[in-house]
Amino acid sequence: MDQDPTTITEHGQAWQYEAVAEPMTRQCIPSAFSMVGGIRPGMRVVDIASGPGGLSVAAAQAGAQVLATDISEDMVERAAQRLASYPNCTARVADAHELPLEDGSFDAAFSLFGVVNVPDWRRALRELVRVTRTGGHGCISTWRDPSAVGPLRFLAEALRMTFPDAPALPRPEGVLMLRSPETFRDEMAAAGFHDVDVRIVDVVWSARSVDAFLEQSGPLYERMPPYAELAQADRDRLVPALRSVAEKARTEDGLRVTATALVGAGRR
Secondary structure, X not given: OOOOHHHHHHHOHHHHHHHHOHHHHHHHHHHHHHHOOXXXXXXXXXXXXXXXXHHHHHHHHOOOEEEEEEOOHHHXXXXXXXXXXXXXXXXXXXXXXXXXOOOOOEEEEEEEOOHHHOOOHHHHHHHHHHOEXXXXXXXXXXXXXXXXXXXXXXXXXXXXXXXXXXXXXXXXXXXXXXXXXXXXXXXXXXXXXXXXXXXXEEEEEEEOOHHHHHHHOHHHHOOOXXXXXXXXXXXXXXXXXXXXXXXXXXXXXXXXXXXXXXXXXXXX
């Protein structure tokens, strides 16, 4: 998370996500790959709601034939750029609710922190099942508490301190429903997966200093309605609170926050 915030902003949403969020989300990729039995050369993999393609690239590096899909053209463009050097790997725009893909066309289907965030997440999960071949595997992930993840934890606490009546950070229905490993397992089974396993993964966010965090957090916070709706004067009022809560996470090596992710996988 040490990229120049000006450069990140100029490149757009996909680059912002890649720089700010992907260092956290990619920490779940080793568990995800292990839970589907590993990624092998020639394996057909689809990454649904892929964002800028972090998991897609990891699967491509393992030799898989990868398709990254996302509803955002910006995300798909960036994923395509990152996959360009890998044979039989590509990216395309697609709605997770209604994938333009044939039934059972992939050995493994993934959606890390993806389908859980779409409006009809159960429908999207069923689509993930549909495009997985019989005997193949599907894998999704979510945060146990999204407001406790990395710099979002600082924002949530600073908003409460500075604006007690401000609305809480948004929590999509899918994220709220799947916070329990038991419910997570039940929902994956209801969608059509068998032998479902849900694992807890500790994800670490870090920044080299409080000042670096304050400089780099803007692109992420701009995507959060409670912050995005603030006038500039109110954003300025929030800075001392952000600095105060960030100081609590300071260690000898900089800032460090651990959040809990849930990764679930099952067999079709």
